[in-house]
Amino acid sequence: MVVYYFNDGVNRVQILKIEVGDLLELKKIHPCGGKLFKALRVGSDVRIVCQTCGRDMTLDRIKLEKAIKRISKP
Numbered sequence: 001m002v003v004y005y006f007n008d009g010v011n012r013v014q015i016l017k018i019e020v021g022d023l024l025e026l027k028k029i030h031p032c033g034g035k036l037f038k039a040l041r042v043g044s045d046v047r048i049v050c051q052t053c054g055r056d057m058t059l060d061r062i063k064l065e066k067a068i069k070r071i072s073k074p
Contacts, residue, residue, distance in 0.1 A: 016065050018042050023051070023072040024064075030055070035069075 018024070024037045034052025041047035046064050049056040059067075 014065075016068065016071065018046060018061075018064075018071065019073075021074050023074065024048060024068055025070040025072070026067045027069045028067065 018039055020039055020042055022039045024039060025035050026037060029035055030037075030050050030052065032050060032053035032055070034050050036051040037048040038051060039046060039048055040056065041058075044061055045058050046061050047056060047058045048064070
């Protein structure tokens with residue numbers, strides 16, 4: 001997992017390197033039973049789609065980064 005750091009003047013902030021097409025394994029299981037999600041759009045909000053049921057959702061990048069367990073490149 002690639003992690004970038006930058007200094008915002010007060011704190012050192014950590015940013016995960018997420019790219020379109022990456023498979024994200026989250027810590028919590030989706031209600032359908034799946035744990036793998038594919039990144040469709042990356043920015044301040046990240047759009048992901050469940051690989052089991054096909055449900056797509058948009059999450060804040062900060063909230064998603066806390067929920068990621070592993071990033072797999074295609």
